[in-house]
Amino acid sequence: MSKTIAGFSKLSKSKKIDWIVDTYFPNSKNTKAILKQYWNSNDSLQQLHDEFIENTITNYYLPLGVAPNFLINNKLYTIPMAIEESSVVAAASKAAKFWLERGGFKTKVISTTKIGQVHFIYKGDFEKLKQYFSQVKPKLIEETSAITKNMKKRGGGIMDIDLRNKTSDIANYYQLHASFETLDAMGANFINSCLEQFAKTFKNEALNFNLFSETERQIDIVMSILSNYVPDCLVRAEVSCQVDELSENKNVSGKAFADKFIQAVNIAEVEPYRAVTHNKGIMNGIDAVVLATGNDFRAVEAGVHAYASRHGKYRSLTHAKVEDDIFTFWMEIPLALGTVGGLTGLHPLVKLALELLHKPSAKELMQIVAVAGLAQNFAALRSLTTTGIQQGHMKMHLMNILNQFEANAQEKETLIDHFKSNTATHSAVVEALENLRSNNS
Structure with missing residues (x-):
C-alpha cells in the first residue's frame, strides 16, 4: 500500500530504493537488481547522471542510433537519434538516401527571436501606464546589464520590450513582452533572469512615478517567464526534384506518386484528426535529434504544436506542390535550440552527438533538426500512399x-x-x- 514519507530527498540513493522496494514491491526479489543493473560501472559518470535531476534511483536507457547520408546544403551529415520507436531511424535513413541522389535537403534559418513575458496586474489609467513604461523602459534594460554583458559581447541580448494591454482577456491584465537573441544558447536561464530583473525594476520604480495614484503605484507582478512559443525562431527545410525522378519502379510513375503524395498532405492541411498524426510523424524525427543533442524536446513539442494551430485550426506543418514539373516538399517550423549550456557540456553522449554533427552552431542545429523532421514525414507519407505504413x-x-x-x-x-x-x-x-x-x- 502507498504511504507518505517525510524527508525522502535527504535519503541516500540506496535508502530511497529500500523505501520504494519495501513500499511498492515487498514480495519482489529482483526489483533492486533491475534498478542497479542500469547503474554505470564508472562511479564518477554515475554521479554525474545522479545529479542531473533530483531523487535519482537509476538510469533509464533509450537507444541512440544514427541515420547516415543526409546531404544538407551540400554538406554530408550522419544524424544521431535517441528514440525507442521501431522504424524511425530506418525511415529517416531511407529518406536521406532517396534525396541524396536528388540534390539533398536545402535549409535556411528565417529568424532566431525568442520571447519572454512579465505578467502583471495594474488597476488604473492605461494612458498613465503607457507614459510610465516609456519612462522606465531604458532603466529596465540598464538594470539587466550585469546579466546581459557576456551575451551582448557575442552579439546577442535584449532586442526589445513592449507593453501589451490584455485587459480584453482578463481584467487589469498587462504584459511586458520582451524579445531576445541568445545565439548558441537555448537561453532559458538567461531570459528568465532578465525577466525577473525587469519585474523587480518595473514594480519598484512605479512607487515613485508622480502621475500614478497610490492605487496605481501598487503594480502586482503575477509571474515572469520565457515562452516556449517561438514563431519568430523559424527554420525552413525543403527538397525538390523533377517529377519523373520520384519514380523508383515501373509500377508507379513519378506523376502518380506526386499527385497522391500531395493529396495526403492536403488532407492533413484540412483534417485535424489526420494532421495530429501527420505532425506526430514529423516529431518522431525532430524529438529524436533534440533528445540526442541534449535539448528540451517538451519545449520544442509545445511550441511546434502551437505553431501548427496559429491560424485557429490545427494543420499540417509540411506542404507539397508541383509547379513546372518540379515537385517541392517543404516545412517552416519554430525551433529554439542550443549547442552550449545545459546538458550540452555535461552529458558525454550529448557531446559526442554534437561532435558527430561537426559541432554545429544553434542555427546549424535548427536546420539539421528540421531536416530530420521533414525526412521522417516524407518517409511516412511515401509508405502510406504506396505500400501502406504497416509493412515496413x-x-x-x-x-x-x-x-x-x-x-x-x-x-x-x-x-x-x-x-x-x-x-x-x-x-x-x-x-x-x-x-x-x-x-x-
Missing part, C-alpha cells in the same frame, strides 16, 4: 516481438528471413515462432 513498420517491430517471447539467436535468424517475404503482424510472428519451436522439439 512491422518488419522493424519484428525484433521487439521476438525479444518479448525470448526467441534465441537461431529462431531470430530463421524468422527474420521468413518475414522478408511474408506479412509481419503480431499474431503471425507468434504463430510462426510457435510452429518453429514445435517442429524443433
Whole structure:
C-alpha cells in the first residue's frame, strides 16, 4: 500500500530504493537488481547522471542510433537519434538516401527571436501606464546589464520590450513582452533572469512615478517567464526534384506518386484528426535529434504544436506542390535550440552527438533538426500512399516481438528471413515462432 514519507530527498540513493522496494514491491526479489543493473560501472559518470535531476534511483536507457547520408546544403551529415520507436531511424535513413541522389535537403534559418513575458496586474489609467513604461523602459534594460554583458559581447541580448494591454482577456491584465537573441544558447536561464530583473525594476520604480495614484503605484507582478512559443525562431527545410525522378519502379510513375503524395498532405492541411498524426510523424524525427543533442524536446513539442494551430485550426506543418514539373516538399517550423549550456557540456553522449554533427552552431542545429523532421514525414507519407505504413513498420517491430517471447539467436535468424517475404503482424510472428519451436522439439 502507498504511504507518505517525510524527508525522502535527504535519503541516500540506496535508502530511497529500500523505501520504494519495501513500499511498492515487498514480495519482489529482483526489483533492486533491475534498478542497479542500469547503474554505470564508472562511479564518477554515475554521479554525474545522479545529479542531473533530483531523487535519482537509476538510469533509464533509450537507444541512440544514427541515420547516415543526409546531404544538407551540400554538406554530408550522419544524424544521431535517441528514440525507442521501431522504424524511425530506418525511415529517416531511407529518406536521406532517396534525396541524396536528388540534390539533398536545402535549409535556411528565417529568424532566431525568442520571447519572454512579465505578467502583471495594474488597476488604473492605461494612458498613465503607457507614459510610465516609456519612462522606465531604458532603466529596465540598464538594470539587466550585469546579466546581459557576456551575451551582448557575442552579439546577442535584449532586442526589445513592449507593453501589451490584455485587459480584453482578463481584467487589469498587462504584459511586458520582451524579445531576445541568445545565439548558441537555448537561453532559458538567461531570459528568465532578465525577466525577473525587469519585474523587480518595473514594480519598484512605479512607487515613485508622480502621475500614478497610490492605487496605481501598487503594480502586482503575477509571474515572469520565457515562452516556449517561438514563431519568430523559424527554420525552413525543403527538397525538390523533377517529377519523373520520384519514380523508383515501373509500377508507379513519378506523376502518380506526386499527385497522391500531395493529396495526403492536403488532407492533413484540412483534417485535424489526420494532421495530429501527420505532425506526430514529423516529431518522431525532430524529438529524436533534440533528445540526442541534449535539448528540451517538451519545449520544442509545445511550441511546434502551437505553431501548427496559429491560424485557429490545427494543420499540417509540411506542404507539397508541383509547379513546372518540379515537385517541392517543404516545412517552416519554430525551433529554439542550443549547442552550449545545459546538458550540452555535461552529458558525454550529448557531446559526442554534437561532435558527430561537426559541432554545429544553434542555427546549424535548427536546420539539421528540421531536416530530420521533414525526412521522417516524407518517409511516412511515401509508405502510406504506396505500400501502406504497416509493412515496413512491422518488419522493424519484428525484433521487439521476438525479444518479448525470448526467441534465441537461431529462431531470430530463421524468422527474420521468413518475414522478408511474408506479412509481419503480431499474431503471425507468434504463430510462426510457435510452429518453429514445435517442429524443433
